[in-house]
Amino acid sequence: MTVTPTAIPDVLVIEPKVFGDARGFFFESFNAKAFDEAVGRHVEFVQDNHSRSVKGVLRGLHYQIQQPQGKLVRVVRGAVFDVAVDIRKSSPTFGHWVxxxxxxENHKQLWVPEGFAHGFLVVSESADFLYKTTDYYAPAHERAIRWDDARLGIQWPDTGVAPRLSAKDQQASILDDAELFT
Structure with a gap:
């Protein structure tokens, strides 16, 4: 696999080696030893999640203030624009996004470590989004930052439809008012 740091070095793009021929393709979507080597520490995943969304659905920017989750995310059908925002106040990249x-088709995965808010926008007609987490879902500790917070300035692609948000995401805080990591 190829591992490429983003503009925020803790967030990594992981591209598996894909073997394909006229029959289709094969790739190793996860290997614990190779992943640990790539991120430079042992990571234990405890939960796998799968969501299906239609074009224009925007999920996020989510995080858990306690029981923080690292996420290894990928798409198995369709396409999304995936975003990670550094919300660690002590980080030199605090408030930055990638x-x-x-x-x-590209089989890319994104490693979003603990201490980041995460979200995605579906840019295809629909998308199946899979992700592994390093801790269990804890609704009492879940928080969200507004996807359109001007301070963040995330440049979401134009899908031709207005973003479709959950009620929870419509109520999300701006970064300046959010409960954050130290």
Missing amino acids: GEELTE
Whole structure:
């Protein structure tokens, strides 16, 4: 696999080696030893999640203030624009974001470590989004930052439709008012 740091070095783009021929393709989507070597520490995943969303759905920017989750994310059908925002106040990249297009064709994965808010926008007609987490979902500790916070200035792609948000995401805080990591 190829591992490429983003503009925020803790967030990594992981591209597996894909073997393909006229029958289709094969790739190793996760290997614990190779992943630990890539991130420079042992990471234990405890939960796998799968969401399906239609074009224009924007999920995020989510995080858990306690029981923080690292996430290894990928798309198996369709395409999304995936975003990670550094919300660690002590970090030199605090308030910065990185975005990556994840598609069923490019097989890219994004490693979003603990201490980041995460979200994605579906840019295809629909998308199946899979992700592994390093801690269990804890609704009492879940927080969200507004996807359109002017301070963040995330440049979401134009899908031709207005973003579709959950009620929870419509109520999200701006970064300046959010409960953050130290």
